[in-house]
Amino acid sequence: MARTFSVLSSIGAVVLLTCTLSCSKRLHPPSGAVEVSDGGKSIEQQNTCSHPTVTPRCHDGMCLIPAGCYVRGSPKDEPWRGRYSEEQREVTLTHPLLVGHHEVTHAEWTSVGYRIQPPAPELERGFDGARTCSEPSCPATRLTWHEAVAFANEKSRREGLQPCVELLGCSGRVGEDFECTGYRQTTPSYYQCDGYRLPTSVEFEYVARAGTTTTFYSGRFEPSSESCIAIDHLTEAAWYCANSDNETHPVGLKKPNPWGLFDIMGNVMELTASVPETDTVGFGPQIDPQAVLDQSGHFVISGGAFNGTPPILRLAYQTLTVVATLPRKNAFSPSVGFRLVRTVSAAEAAAW
Numbered sequence: 001m002a003r004t005f006s007v008l009s010s011i012g013a014v015v016l017l018t019c020t021l022s023c024s025k026r027l028h029p030p031s032g033a034v035e036v037s038d039g040g041k042s043i044e045q046q047n048t049c050s051h052p053t054v055t056p057r058c059h060d061g062m063c064l065i066p067a068g069c070y071v072r073g074s075p076k077d078e079p080w081r082g083r084y085s086e087e088q089r090e091v092t093l094t095h096p097l098l099v100g101h102h103e104v105t106h107a108e109w110t111s112v113g114y115r116i117q118p119p120a121p122e123l124e125r126g127f128d129g130a131r132t133c134s135e136p137s138c139p140a141t142r143l144t145w146h147e148a149v150a151f152a153n154e155k156s157r158r159e160g161l162q163p164c165v166e167l168l169g170c171s172g173r174v175g176e177d178f179e180c181t182g183y184r185q186t187t188p189s190y191y192q193c194d195g196y197r198l199p200t201s202v203e204f205e206y207v208a209r210a211g212t213t214t215t216f217y218s219g220r221f222e223p224s225s226e227s228c229i230a231i232d233h234l235t236e237a238a239w240y241c242a243n244s245d246n247e248t249h250p251v252g253l254k255k256p257n258p259w260g261l262f263d264i265m266g267n268v269m270e271l272t273a274s275v276p277e278t279d280t281v282g283f284g285p286q287i288d289p290q291a292v293l294d295q296s297g298h299f300v301i302s303g304g305a306f307n308g309t310p311p312i313l314r315l316a317y318q319t320l321t322v323v324a325t326l327p328r329k330n331a332f333s334p335s336v337g338f339r340l341v342r343t344v345s346a347a348e349a350a351a352w
Contacts, residue, residue, distance in 0.1 A: 049090045049285075054211040056260030057352055062098040062342075063260045064352040065207050069093075072205055073280065073316050078215055079224035080311035085277050085318065090285040091202050095191050096349035099199070099207050100339035102251035102262040103270065104151065107136035112154045114147075115175035116140060130246050130307050132334035137250040139268045139337040145299055145324040146170070146180040148198060148271050148338040155340065156195030162186060164193035165273075165293070182295075183324070189291040190273065191343050199341040200290040201274035201300045201318050207341075208265065208303065208315050210258035215314050216265060217257045228309050238266030240313055244306035248334055265313045268337035269301040269320065276300050276321050297324040305335035 052068040073088035074081040106116055132141050146167055151174070153163035169181030187193045190200065199207070208217060215221035218237040223229060228241040235243050237255045244266075252262045275294040298321045304313030311317065322336070344352070 049092075051211050054258045056256070056258070058101050058260040061101050063101055064344075064349055065097040065099050065259055066349060067092075067094050067096050068206075070206050070209060070211075071213070072202060074215070074314070078314070078316070079221050080226055080314065081316065084279045084281055086316045087280040087283060089280065089283040091206070091289060092285070092287045093191075093203065093206055094288055095343045096346065097199075097203065097207065098342045098344055098352075099259070099261060100341070101260070103139040103268055103337045103339045104148075105136060105251055106134065106138050106140055109140040109151065109175075112151065112158070114151065114154075115173070117142060117175050130334050131248070133248045133250065135250050137252070139248055139251060139263070141248065141268055141334045141337045143175070143336075143338075144178070145198075145271055145322060146183070147174050147178055149183065150174045150178065152196040152198065152340050159196075161195035161342075162193055164190065164195045164197040181325070183293070185293045189288070190293060191288055191291055194343060194345075196340045196342050198271055198273040198338060201272045201277075201302060202286075202290055203341060204270065204272055204300075204302045205315055205318070207259060207261060208257065210261075212258070212315075215316075216310075217315065218255070218265075221310065221314070224310075226309060226311050231310060234265075234310060234313065238304070238313060239263070239306045240266045240304060241307055241309050246307055248306050264303055265315070266304050266308070267306055268303075269305045269308075269335055270303045271322065271336065271338040272300045272302055274300050274318075276318060298322070299324060301336060307335055 049069040049071060051070055052066040057064040069090055069092040071088055072091045073086040075088065109116060132138070149165045149167060153165065156163045164186055166184050166186055167180045168183060170178065172178040190197070210217055216234055216237065219233040230242040234240065239249050239254065248268055251267065254263060256262045257264050273293055274290045275296060275298050300318045301320045301322055302318055304317070
């Protein structure tokens with residue numbers, strides 16, 4: 001049976017979330033993974049996946065995530081899982097990453113000269129009363145995919161790094177009336193670029209899980225419901241429908257995941273550079289998947305939001321999409337933001 005949720009932005013754009021229930025074969029957790037909560041599911045097949053030791057290594061606004069392997073997706077008995085899109089399989093990422101300690105904030109966004117366009121007064125609280133906090137430490141929201149890429153490129157240029165995505169046919173000012181007609185990656189593999197960029201969805205799940213195998217990095221989905229219920233460990237780790245008062249919050253106020261990353265679940269959904277995987281049944285082990293950007297302009301948003309119910313905060317959930325080519329006037333709601341990542345060499349990782 002399929003369940004479809006509709007999320008409307010503050011200006012009425014519609015984003016569809018499809019959450020399908022079913023089963024798939026079960027997988028063993030990655031060997032070497034650090035368990036931070038009990039209840040990880042096992043897999044009934046041989047597994048050579050080796051997860052690195054999980055130790056927080058964060059400074060200067062970034063956290064180091066070593067290369068490694070993890071099991072992506074969800075076990076067959078996870079509540080509200082996607083029947084076809086969450087089949088479990090091993091994914092190996094061969095590159096270390098620096099990942100934003102938290103979502104990009106208002107202060108970071110405006111530090112490069114970009115504006116945060118306030119919504120029209122009649123849209124200030126969104127279609128359902130949702131509100132965006134405006135302190136410097138609040139997540140930057142109400143922006144487009146192209147604008148998030150423009151911010152990553154500007155940050156790369158300022159640090160002498162290669163921009164990872166070239167935006168095409170752009171006009172206007174970022175944060176005001178910025179629009180582009182297309183994009184292309186600047187290296188044969190997206191992962192080869194040393195500049196700042198949006199993560200792929202496989203990278204996002206790897207860094208969000210941080211070696212855990214439960215539904216949330218904080219623990220099991222118990223009790224399970226598609227309604228807005230409070231789960232004690234989730235309330236400690238994330239802003240979501242049960243505790244957010246229907247608004248975004250300054251970053252870093254909740255319990256981080258084992259890598260030291262804040263707000264990787266809840267607060268705002270985060271833009272990625274990957275299209276949704278609608279059918280992963282039969283996928284075998286993968287090495288550095290999603291290395292070539294799809295040109296459809298449809299991208300996954302991950303992590304769940306302050307107004308989301310627990311099923312949408314699940315670490316395996318990845319079928320919510322945005323369209324990069326939406327005009328600026330249809331900029332996203334207060335529930336959509338982003339964080340940046342950067343591929344680093346083994347030498348840079350060792351020195352971190």
